[in-house]
Amino acid sequence: MSVSIRNVRKEFENFPALHDVSLDIKTSELIALLGPSGSGKTTLLRLIAGLESPTAGSVFFGDEDASHRSVQERNVGFVFQHYALFRHMTVADNIGFGLKVRPSATRPSKADIRARAIELLRLVQLSGLENRYPAQLSGGQRQRVALARAMAIEPKVLLLDEPFGALDAQVRRELRRWLREIHEATGHTTVFVTHDQEEALELADRVVVMSQGRIEQVGTADEVYDNPNSPFVYGFIGDSSSIPVQVEGDRVLLGDKRLALKGWSAKDGKAQLFFRPHDVEIVEGGEGAILGKVLASRRVAGLRRVELSVEDDGHVEIELPADRDAPVGSTLGFRPQRFKLFPA
Amino acid sequence: MALEQSFAQTPLRPLKSAVTESLTTRIVLIAISLLFLALFLVTPLVMVFIQAFAGGWSTYLASLVEPDAMAAIRLTLTVAVISVPLNIVFGLAAAWAIAKFEFKGKAFLITLIDLPFSVSPVIAGLVYVLLFGGGSVLGPWLKSHGIEILFAVPGIVLATIFVTFPFVARELIPLMQDQGSGDEEAALSLGASGWQTFWYVTLPNVKWALLYGVLLCNARAMGEFGAVSVVSGHIRGLTNTMPLHVEILYNEYNAVGAFAVASLLALLALVTLVLKSFLEFRYGDEMAATAKH
Numbered sequence: 001m002s003v004s005i006r007n008v009r010k011e012f013e014n015f016p017a018l019h020d021v022s023l024d025i026k027t028s029e030l031i032a033l034l035g036p037s038g039s040g041k042t043t044l045l046r047l048i049a050g051l052e053s054p055t056a057g058s059v060f061f062g063d064e065d066a067s068h069r070s071v072q073e074r075n076v077g078f079v080f081q082h083y084a085l086f087r088h089m090t091v092a093d094n095i096g097f098g099l100k101v102r103p104s105a106t107r108p109s110k111a112d113i114r115a116r117a118i119e120l121l122r123l124v125q126l127s128g129l130e131n132r133y134p135a136q137l138s139g140g141q142r143q144r145v146a147l148a149r150a151m152a153i154e155p156k157v158l159l160l161d162e163p164f165g166a167l168d169a170q171v172r173r174e175l176r177r178w179l180r181e182i183h184e185a186t187g188h189t190t191v192f193v194t195h196d197q198e199e200a201l202e203l204a205d206r207v208v209v210m211s212q213g214r215i216e217q218v219g220t221a222d223e224v225y226d227n228p229n230s231p232f233v234y235g236f237i238g239d240s241s242s243i244p245v246q247v248e249g250d251r252v253l254l255g256d257k258r259l260a261l262k263g264w265s266a267k268d269g270k271a272q273l274f275f276r277p278h279d280v281e282i283v284e285g286g287e288g289a290i291l292g293k294v295l296a297s298r299r300v301a302g303l304r305r306v307e308l309s310v311e312d313d314g315h316v317e318i319e320l321p322a323d324r325d326a327p328v329g330s331t332l333g334f335r336p337q338r339f340k341l342f343p344a
Numbered sequence: 345m346a347l348e349q350s351f352a353q354t355p356l357r358p359l360k361s362a363v364t365e366s367l368t369t370r371i372v373l374i375a376i377s378l379l380f381l382a383l384f385l386v387t388p389l390v391m392v393f394i395q396a397f398a399g400g401w402s403t404y405l406a407s408l409v410e411p412d413a414m415a416a417i418r419l420t421l422t423v424a425v426i427s428v429p430l431n432i433v434f435g436l437a438a439a440w441a442i443a444k445f446e447f448k449g450k451a452f453l454i455t456l457i458d459l460p461f462s463v464s465p466v467i468a469g470l471v472y473v474l475l476f477g478g479g480s481v482l483g484p485w486l487k488s489h490g491i492e493i494l495f496a497v498p499g500i501v502l503a504t505i506f507v508t509f510p511f512v513a514r515e516l517i518p519l520m521q522d523q524g525s526g527d528e529e530a531a532l533s534l535g536a537s538g539w540q541t542f543w544y545v546t547l548p549n550v551k552w553a554l555l556y557g558v559l560l561c562n563a564r565a566m567g568e569f570g571a572v573s574v575v576s577g578h579i580r581g582l583t584n585t586m587p588l589h590v591e592i593l594y595n596e597y598n599a600v601g602a603f604a605v606a607s608l609l610a611l612l613a614l615v616t617l618v619l620k621s622f623l624e625f626r627y628g629d630e631m632a633a634t635a636k637h
Binding site for chain 2: 100
C-alpha cells in the first residue's frame with residue numbers, strides 16, 4: 001500500500017510541530033524518518049497512523065483519503081518506542097490481541113488466533129516463548145514481540161517509532177539486519193523513525209531528513225550523503241566542516257584570496273563552503289588553497305585527523321594519510337575536491 | 345618474614361555493615377514499636393471483643409439480632425452497596441481524565457478530589473444540612489415534591505459518598521499517570537474499540553490498585569461517623585447506621601450491646617486487613633509488575 005502525505009500541517013496548542021509537509025511513500029518501500037529530537041519525525045509517524053490528526057492537509061492510503069479515518073480503521077501496524085506490550089498478557093495473547101478484538105464476523109477462532117501467534121513467533125525467531133509474560137523477556141525480545149503483534153493484523157503499513165532506541169549497540173546491529181530481512185520477506189510498506197543516521201542510511205531504501213518540522217531532503221543513502229541539498233543536511237549527515245566565503249562572479253574568495261575550486265555555481269554574495277574531512281587534497285605551496293594553522297593532530301586508525309584554524313575565526317577538520325606529518329603550529333594548504341556552496 | 349610480621353601486627357577490626365545497628369539499639373527500637381502497637385491498637389481491639397462477650401455468647405447474639413441493630417446493619421450495608429460502586433465509577437472516570445488527558449484546571453481537579461480528606465466530616469454533613477435542610481433554598485422545593493434527603497437514606501448516602509470520594513481516585517491516579525497512555529494507543533492501533541481497550545487493557549493494568557481502593561473505600565463507608573451523624577437525625581430503626589447505633593447504645597449504658605455491634609465493625613476492619621495482606625502476598629509479584637514494566 002502506498003502512502004501519500006499532502007501538505008500536512010500540525011500544531012500543538014499553537015506550537016507548530018510540522019509545517020506543510022508532503023511525502024510520497026511507494027508500496028513495499030522501507031523509509032526512514034531521520035532528524036534530531038524536535039524535528040517532527042515522530043509526529044509525522046503518528047499522523048500516518050492516525051494517532052494524531054493533522055491541523056491541515058491530508059494523508060492518502062493508496063488512492064483513498066484516510067485523513068478522517070480513526071486509528072482503528074486505518075489498519076496500520078504500529079511499534080511503539082517502549083513497545084507498549086500488555087504486561088498482564090502472555091506473549092501469545094499479546095500477538096493475538098489485534099485478532100481477538102475484531103468483530104465476530106471477521107474474528108478467527110481461538111485456535112486459529114493461537115496458531116497465527118505461534119507462526120509469527122517463528123518468523124521473529126522467538127519460538128517457544130509464547131507463554132512468557134513481557135516482564136520475563138529481554139529488551140530485544142520485547143521489541144520482536146511488539147513487531148509480531150503489529151504484523152498479526154496484516155497491516156497495510158508498518159510504522160516503527162525509534163525501533164532500536166532502547167537497546168544496546170550489539171543487539172541493535174543484529175536487529176537492524178533482521179528487520180531488513182523481515183521487510184524483504186513480508187514486503188510491508190514500512191516507515192521507521194530514528195535519530196541514528198547510521199541506522200537510517202544502512203537500513204532504508206530512502207531517507208527523509210527532517211529538521212524543525214520540515215522535510216529537508218528525501219533520497220537514497222547515496223543521495224543524502226553525497227549530494228546534500230541544504231546546510232542542515234550537510235551538517236547533520238556525516239562529518240563536515242564549513243567556512244564563510246565570498247562569491248563574486250566566477251570567483252570564490254576566502255578573505256582576499258581566490259580559491260582554486262572547480263565545478264560550482266552560486267549567486268554573488270556571502271556564502272558557506274561545505275566539505276567533508278576526507279574529500280580534500282593537500283596543496284603544497286598553497287597556491288589557490290585554503291591555508292590553515294594546525295591546532296591539533298590526532299592519529300585515528302589509518303588516518304590522521306587534523307584540526308585547523310582558517311583565517312581568524314574559521315575552524316575546520318580534515319583527514320590526511322597517516323604518513324603525512326602535520327606538526328602543531330605549522331601551516332597547511334588544502335583544497336576541497338567535493339564541496340557545496342550555500343548562500344549565507 | 346617481614347611480610348608475615350606486618351600482617352601479625354595489623355589488628356583485625358571486625359567489619360561492621362553500614363546499615364546494621366548494635367544489638368541494644370535494635371532491641372530498644374523493636375520494643376518501643378511493639379509497646380506502642382500493643383498499647384494503642386491491640387489492647388483496644390481486644391477490649392472490644394472482651395466487652396462484647398462480657399454477657400456471654402447468647403447476650404452477644406441477642407444484641408445483634410435485636411430489630412434496631414438489624415436495621416442499623418442493613419442500612420450500613422445498603423449505604424456501602426450504593427456508595428462504593430458510585431465511587432468506583434467516579435474514581436475510574438476521574439483518574440482516567442487526569443492521567444490520560446491534558447486540560448485546563450487539572451491541578452484544581454486533583455486538589456478538589458482531596459478536599460474530603462482535609463475537611464472535617466462534620467462540616468461535610470453540615471454542608472448537606474444547609475443545602476437540603478428546611479431553611480435552605482432547595483429545602484422547601486424538595487419538601488413540596490415529597491423528596492426526603494435529610495434525615496433519610498439519601499442524605500446518609502450523599503454524606504458517605506462525600507467522605508469516601510478520594511479513596512478509589514487517589515489509588516488510581518498515580519498509577520495511571522505512571523503507566524501513561526502507550527498501552528491504550530497500542531490497543532487502538534491494533535483495532536480495539538474504546539470499550540475493548542478499557543476492558544482488556546486499562547482495567548487489568550489497574551485492577552490491584554482498584555481493588556485496594558475499593559477495600560479502603562468500603563471500610564470507610566461502613567465506619568463513617570461524623571458526616572453521617574449530622575445528616576441522619578438518629579431515628580432508631582430507620583436512619584441509624586452501625587456506628588451511630590453503637591453510640592446510642594453506649595450512651596444508654598448498654599455497654600454489651602454497644603460493643604457487640606462495634607465488634608462487627610472491628611471484624612470488618614480485620615477482614616479488610618487480612619484480605620489486603622493476602623492479596624499482597626498472593627499477587628505481590630504481579631502487582632509490582634503492573635506498577636512498573
